[in-house]
Amino acid sequence: MTRLLAWHDEWSLNIDVLDAEHRGLIEHLADICHRFGPEASPRRSGDAYALIDALSDLGEAVREHFKREEELMQTVGYEDIAEHRTEHALLMAEYTDQLRRWRAEGIDVFDEEAQDNARDWILDHILGADRDFAKAFHEIEDHLPAPDHPHDVEERSRLNAARRYP
């Protein structure tokens, strides 16, 4: 039976743009679980590739998200960006490989094991490496002088611009 996958506030990094995107990705995955889980009915007829297409779309959404996250890291001068980028690249390689296997198997039901794997794939990163970044991000922010400090205006607007990235 499909467990209800929903966003938990304790997964938040307190960086609005990233939280909104992470939440979007979890909701995206939850939607796939709901539409293609074992108890989804009636069984998808007609389009045998609907699940694979949905999973490809999820992969693309994650890839785009990683790109924007790296842009934010670059903007704030995150010192462990290279390591983080490598983790993103490995995660995408892993997913591409998984997608290839799913495609070869011709899966049309997203079973519990696949759901759990996909959930862990996203969540372990959010709760691991992304938390490390959030910690550094908030430290950078905390060490900024008061907002009216003249020399700081540029730094602060850089951070603010980063948080509002499209």
Ligand SMILES: [Fe+2]
């Ligand atoms: Fe990340």
